[in-house]
Amino acid sequence: MRSNPRDYQLVAPGTLHAVLSLLAEAPGKWLPIAGGTDLMVLYGAGKLAARNLVSIWSLPELRGIEVLPDQVRIGAGCTYAELREHPVIAREFPLLARAASWTGGTANQNRGTIGGNIVNASPAADSLPALLVYEAELILVSVRGERRVPYLGFHTGYKTTQLAGDELLRAVCLARQFSECLHHTRKVGARSAQAIAKVAIAALGGVAGGRVQEVRIALASVAPVPLRLFETERAVKGKSIDKCLLAAARRATVSEIRPIDDIRSTARYRSAVSSNLVEEFLRRLSAGAPI
Amino acid sequence: MNNSSIVGISVPRKEGQDKVTGRAQYIDDIVLPGMWYGATVRSTIPRGRIKQITFGAEVAWDDYVIVSAKDIPGKNCIALIAEDQPCLAENCINHPEEPILLLAHADRHALAKAVNAISIEYDPSPAVLTLEESERCCDIIWGSDNTFKTYVIQKGDIDSAWAKAAYIVEGEYRTGAQEQLYIENNGMIAWFDPEHGITVWGSLQCPYYVHKALMTLCQLPAERVRVVQVETGGAFGGKEDYPSMIAGHAALLAIKTRKAVKIIYDRLEDMAATSKRHPSRTRHRTAVSKDGKILGGTIDFTIDGGAYTTLSPVVLSRGAIHAGGPYYWPSVRITAKALATNAPPHGAFRGFGAPQSLFAMERHMDRIAQIIGASPIVVRQRNFLKPGQTTITEQAVREPIDLEKLLDRALELSSYQSRKESFAEENESGEIKKGIGVAAFLHGAGFTGSGERYLGSVVGVEACADGAVRVLVSSTEFGQGTKTALSQVAAETLGLGYEDVDVAPADTMEVPNSGPTVASRTVMVVGSLVCSAALGIRHALRQSGWLGDSYSPEEFRAACRNYVAAHGALRSWSRYEAPPDIFWDDEKHRGEAYAAFAWAVYIASVRVDLTTYTVSVDDFVALQEVGRVLHPVLAAGQITGGVAQGIGLSLYEKVIWQNGRMQNSQMTNYIMPTSLDVPPIRVFFEELGNVHGAFGAKGIGELPIDGPAPAIANAVADALGAPCDCVPLLAEDIFDILTTRVATADRSGSPSR
Numbered sequence A: 001m002r003s004n005p006r007d008y009q010l011v012a013p014g015t016l017h018a019v020l021s022l023l024a025e026a027p028g029k030w031l032p033i034a035g036g037t038d039l040m041v042l043y044g045a046g047k048l049a050a051r052n053l054v055s056i057w058s059l060p061e062l063r064g065i066e067v068l069p070d071q072v073r074i075g076a077g078c079t080y081a082e083l084r085e086h087p088v089i090a091r092e093f094p095l096l097a098r099a100a101s102w103t104g105g106t107a108n109q110n111r112g113t114i115g116g117n118i119v120n121a122s123p124a125a126d127s128l129p130a131l132l133v134y135e136a137e138l139i140l141v142s143v144r145g146e147r148r149v150p151y152l153g154f155h156t157g158y159k160t161t162q163l164a165g166d167e168l169l170r171a172v173c174l175a176r177q178f179s180e181c182l183h184h185t186r187k188v189g190a191r192s193a194q195a196i197a198k199v200a201i202a203a204l205g206g207v208a209g210g211r212v213q214e215v216r217i218a219l220a221s222v223a224p225v226p227l228r229l230f231e232t233e234r235a236v237k238g239k240s241i242d243k244c245l246l247a248a249a250r251r252a253t254v255s256e257i258r259p260i261d262d263i264r265s266t267a268r269y270r271s272a273v274s275s276n277l278v279e280e281f282l283r284r285l286s287a288g289a290p291i
Numbered sequence B: 001m002n003n004s005s006i007v008g009i010s011v012p013r014k015e016g017q018d019k020v021t022g023r024a025q026y027i028d029d030i031v032l033p034g035m036w037y038g039a040t041v042r043s044t045i046p047r048g049r050i051k052q053i054t055f056g057a058e059v060a061w062d063d064y065v066i067v068s069a070k071d072i073p074g075k076n077c078i079a080l081i082a083e084d085q086p087c088l089a090e091n092c093i094n095h096p097e098e099p100i101l102l103l104a105h106a107d108r109h110a111l112a113k114a115v116n117a118i119s120i121e122y123d124p125s126p127a128v129l130t131l132e133e134s135e136r137c138c139d140i141i142w143g144s145d146n147t148f149k150t151y152v153i154q155k156g157d158i159d160s161a162w163a164k165a166a167y168i169v170e171g172e173y174r175t176g177a178q179e180q181l182y183i184e185n186n187g188m189i190a191w192f193d194p195e196h197g198i199t200v201w202g203s204l205q206c207p208y209y210v211h212k213a214l215m216t217l218c219q220l221p222a223e224r225v226r227v228v229q230v231e232t233g234g235a236f237g238g239k240e241d242y243p244s245m246i247a248g249h250a251a252l253l254a255i256k257t258r259k260a261v262k263i264i265y266d267r268l269e270d271m272a273a274t275s276k277r278h279p280s281r282t283r284h285r286t287a288v289s290k291d292g293k294i295l296g297g298t299i300d301f302t303i304d305g306g307a308y309t310t311l312s313p314v315v316l317s318r319g320a321i322h323a324g325g326p327y328y329w330p331s332v333r334i335t336a337k338a339l340a341t342n343a344p345p346h347g348a349f350r351g352f353g354a355p356q357s358l359f360a361m362e363r364h365m366d367r368i369a370q371i372i373g374a375s376p377i378v379v380r381q382r383n384f385l386k387p388g389q390t391t392i393t394e395q396a397v398r399e400p401i402d403l404e405k406l407l408d409r410a411l412e413l414s415s416y417q418s419r420k421e422s423f424a425e426e427n428e429s430g431e432i433k434k435g436i437g438v439a440a441f442l443h444g445a446g447f448t449g450s451g452e453r454y455l456g457s458v459v460g461v462e463a464c465a466d467g468a469v470r471v472l473v474s475s476t477e478f479g480q481g482t483k484t485a486l487s488q489v490a491a492e493t494l495g496l497g498y499e500d501v502d503v504a505p506a507d508t509m510e511v512p513n514s515g516p517t518v519a520s521r522t523v524m525v526v527g528s529l530v531c532s533a534a535l536g537i538r539h540a541l542r543q544s545g546w547l548g549d550s551y552s553p554e555e556f557r558a559a560c561r562n563y564v565a566a567h568g569a570l571r572s573w574s575r576y577e578a579p580p581d582i583f584w585d586d587e588k589h590r591g592e593a594y595a596a597f598a599w600a601v602y603i604a605s606v607r608v609d610l611t612t613y614t615v616s617v618d619d620f621v622a623l624q625e626v627g628r629v630l631h632p633v634l635a636a637g638q639i640t641g642g643v644a645q646g647i648g649l650s651l652y653e654k655v656i657w658q659n660g661r662m663q664n665s666q667m668t669n670y671i672m673p674t675s676l677d678v679p680p681i682r683v684f685f686e687e688l689g690n691v692h693g694a695f696g697a698k699g700i701g702e703l704p705i706d707g708p709a710p711a712i713a714n715a716v717a718d719a720l721g722a723p724c725d726c727v728p729l730l731a732e733d734i735f736d737i738l739t740t741r742v743a744t745a746d747r748s749g750s751p752s753r
């Protein structure tokens, strides 16, 4: 442990209202801590800059998964264990359920929250490509009230977000409109479990009359933020999947990602695997294989 | 007495219950009254001189005790083989993470900040970071030629071999550094008082190595240095030499503070600063006859020793002796070198040089097969050592080992032929390519050559006042089963129950020097000494009339009680004596290198996914001949664990170096395989029996890490039809192999296979 506990202050006001009031008093002074699975890693390494932490773990207002007729509302404090076990998530949003199932190990899944994954804003985070594909909306809350923003664009750069200093992420909303689609996801880590994605794909699509009708593709770990592949989608939409299209999709993928060499992989590798993953998805889509 | 009732049975581990229930006390569980905590300030550059050290104003330095090289009472070195490694750097820095200063404080949380508040200004010099740079000798960083040690092993007439050769096969093979990744990080507590001298308790393998190092460092006589091993959570060689450094640091702080001082490394520090497996490069040039017989060859085996000598000469020696594999070489010249680089010293790790040179040998056998157009199986069969033939050191094989039979059995167990055929068919289409690979190998048990004679290990067995028998050894338990196996041996020898025997704590005040717990020597060498010392107890009890010719365990316990009550303590000692007919020339590395070899054939089946370039091991057969298996569960555990660790070495564990410094010293970025990455490992034993060891046991601990890397690399090469001559083979490496191969094929216009 490279941090001194005496240098830190942790408060747990216990209600959403109390937490928001505290945040409003001095925006930026207090850092929310939910499951702590990202923050405590920094703390252990002596790298947690924030000294004042306010616990939002188990705030009732952030918990639970609410199923409404046209959407599902996931509390930001929802853990991976809760997500992966929820029947509606598993059935209608399998990309998210799968991502939750391969985030860390059991202990981490009991503690880590979807809100933490979103606000931590790692380009390698497992649930974020799924949220891009499902075109999630976020509900942000402060003493000033609630606002709803599309998840796409929430990350403004590497590890930065639109969240204001006095705001919390309250919930993630997913429209229930994808049950007809093929959902496809794959994580490429350095090992079969307990790995950070070197590249990951989440995608969905539908083919009608031999042509791609619906297609959404997102990748992790290939840019400063989780990336939706709009160019690639444009390149395939309305077309029939053949060798020529696969090649075009690969080209589009390579042109719109910005992978880097880092401690976990190389840009060359990430680039090749990204286009392989996109091709694999499109092949499945054309074969109509279910998830 | 009922014979063979304990040896060969999987009795419960002596320390198992304490570990499972959490009662076992590891070093960080122990708190002494008034104890302080220590931390180490380390270099951030690979090479240079210290210009200035500044203590930041934000820290209340009066609350800390600070130790520098000037505070060392004795010699500033970690005494082991050479005395070139300082305990604390004084002026010169020779590698990153080199210890410079020590800090102690009453509050362990107050240390990290203080370490960060010390800034050190350097005058940097150019660093030597690779074997090639070291060889070039543009910068001399050690001795006169950057070479810690050279061995040349020469057998037969190589020149005539070249002349007779139908093929000359060349290859270069490399292995990377590997971290031991024991579960428990390193740690020590030291305590000093002028009367008793220094005492250290710690997580360690070799109490007498630490003892020797502390005598030199603190300038104290043997009786005023006491080293106690506490429960140790894994070691794998990683706690063979480095604990002497940490013990030295804790001791210096204890001497200056006059308090007990504890130093515990966290994972980041442990991975960045302590020793790892030596990276290696092996070049083979082999003369082969038309029908695939090895006629002779040269093997250049080079290892990266890091900045100081530490154990490199010994690792080099073992690697060189294993470089020819389990094959008959009519002639060979092995040139082995350990070179200096400005990286933290590489050290002991399970296998000790043999996994490196055997990787090269077994990859090279597949290359020979490919070049002469024979199967890898046939090429191995043609060249296997047979009883009566001699190894590369001209040691005659006296055991009735039949490697062809071993290979046949392994082929059958792994369904080699049918898999080979079905893989060829399946690989014609699709993104999954499957392959199967073989490695045949041997591992010498015990110290090399005259090593055991120099060690002159001593073992004691004691009859206690309560009737129990205690084994007195400095051989340590660190998860591999030392206590259990040695208790089995003593109990079996004396016809007692397993519970009648225990092993004394490894405390240099209590136990004799039975040698370090390394080199797969404990059961074979120390176990034999336990037998004879135990017999000494029985003899004394009979001589004194307390024990009859035949006895029950209860009668034996009564005899012990009576003897001790009447005459006082009863201890029997036994010292190692080399068998008389053993010849070994250390300079030429010729003669009887090992008292016994364990033999093995491992076969791996893999799949490579061409979408992600990842390799997974689908099946692993590990068949070995290790003499008598004393404890089937422990033995199988050693093999399974060794293979898993070998899978790590082959496919996952890559140290990323930058300027001599490990960049990925965290378990999130240094990837060890999880249970999902390890296939069912199918373990099989052949038992031939061996005259040397206790009840015919040979060494077993290191053998299993020799085979996985070549078997897996051969399997991957089989799957891809491309050579895989370096481990680890990460997905990125597979991708590079495939893409460079395509590029080369394009240029030369030849079709890729």
Ligand SMILES: Cc1cc2nc3c(=O)[nH]c(=O)nc-3n(C[C@H](O)[C@H](O)[C@H](O)COP(=O)(O)OP(=O)(O)OC[C@H]3O[C@@H](n4cnc5c(N)ncnc54)[C@H](O)[C@@H]3O)c2cc1C
Pocket (backbone or CB within 6 Å): A031, A032, A033, A034, A035, A036, A037, A038, A039, A040, A041, A056, A062, A076, A077, A102, A103, A104, A105, A108, A111, A112, A113, A114, A115, A116, A117, A118, A119, A120, A124, A125, A126, A127, A163, A167, A168, A169, A170, A194, A195, A196
């Ligand atoms: C062993 C281990 C394995 C892991 N494996 C994976 C993996 O495979 N894949 C993966 O994606 N991640 C992984 N992680 C990272 C981590 O578990 C996830 O990112 C997790 O979702 C973080 O959630 P948390 O609640 O623990 O976040 P915390 O650590 O509590 O917080 C993270 C950040 O989010 C902010 N925050 C949290 N909740 C809110 C909120 N409601 N409103 C505003 N800000 C908020 C915090 O202020 C902080 O900046 C792993 C971590 C560990 C320790």
